[in-house]
Amino acid sequence: MAGHSKWANIQHRKGRQDEKRGKVWTRIIREITVAARQGGADVSANPRLRLAIDKAKAANMPADRIKYNVDKASGNLEGVNYEEIRYEGYGIGGAAIIVDTMTDNRVRTVADVRHAFSKYGGNLGTDGSVSFQFKHCGQLVFAPGTDEDRVMELALEAGADDVVTGEDGSIEVLTPPHDFESVKDRLQGAGLNAEIAEVTMRAENTIELTGEDAQRMQKLLDVLEDLDDVQEVFHNAAMDE
Numbered sequence: 178m179a180g181h182s183k184w185a186n187i188q189h190r191k192g193r194q195d196e197k198r199g200k201v202w203t204r205i206i207r208e209i210t211v212a213a214r215q216g217g218a219d220v221s222a223n224p225r226l227r228l229a230i231d232k233a234k235a236a237n238m239p240a241d242r243i244k245y246n247v248d249k250a251s252g253n254l255e256g257v258n259y260e261e262i263r264y265e266g267y268g269i270g271g272a273a274i275i276v277d278t279m280t281d282n283r284v285r286t287v288a289d290v291r292h293a294f295s296k297y298g299g300n301l302g303t304d305g306s307v308s309f310q311f312k313h314c315g316q317l318v319f320a321p322g323t324d325e326d327r328v329m330e331l332a333l334e335a336g337a338d339d340v341v342t343g344e345d346g347s348i349e350v351l352t353p354p355h356d357f358e359s360v361k362d363r364l365q366g367a368g369l370n371a372e373i374a375e376v377t378m379r380a381e382n383t384i385e386l387t388g389e390d391a392q393r394m395q396k397l398l399d400v401l402e403d404l405d406d407v408q409e410v411f412h413n414a415a416m417d418e
Contacts, residue, residue: 315357321346
């Protein structure tokens with residue numbers, strides 16, 4: 178990401194997500210629903226549900242609402258059945274985009290996603306067309322100034338795959354998805370709290386976009402993220418703010 182600060186890009190993304198809190202609860206409830214139906218309501222035996230509940234708490238969702246949605250899903254009470262569908266495509270300058278959705282109507286969802294790509298300068302691709310450019314992994318990002326040696330020592334002991342220090346001083350810990358929670362807990366227990374902590378699709382390489390291209394790409398991403406059925410959008414563009 179030469180010429181770009183990884184920390185600035187991460188903070189920019191986090192800030193844009195914070196601006197869209199209005200839809201966050203809806204997306205988290207969907208994630209809780211699917212996680213509980215697939216893995217049951219026992220949080221200790223369902224890592225995906227634990228992560229969803231952590232997201233809910235971070236978004237200040239009341240505990241009784243969290244419990245209600247877990248109980249509703251795991252008890253198979255009458256409600257909407259969501260299906261998970263991943264779409265892949267290309268944005269401005271050939272940047273790779275992955276769109277993860279949860280939907281009760283796949284015809285509506287694919288139409289909405291395809292329309293967003295075509296209207297805002299992208300192209301919807303086929304399954305596998307860009308996913309090979311991403312790695313499914315746990316990611317924890319620490320602010321510049323964090324004790325690098327301490328992070329590296331604890332993270333690697335806890336099972337992390339790698340610790341990467343950016344030119345801007347930020348520290349990125351990468352883990353296998355199934356080891357994410359144990360690594361995060363180990364670091365938190367030592368007083369090291371990551372600014373970003375998630376299981377994600379991390380781009381292996383980035384494409385730099387500047388000026389008008391960066392603005393067009395951001396518009397495409399915003400439109401995709403605002404679709405009702407979209408849960409997450411991953412991409413490999415490094416953009417000017």
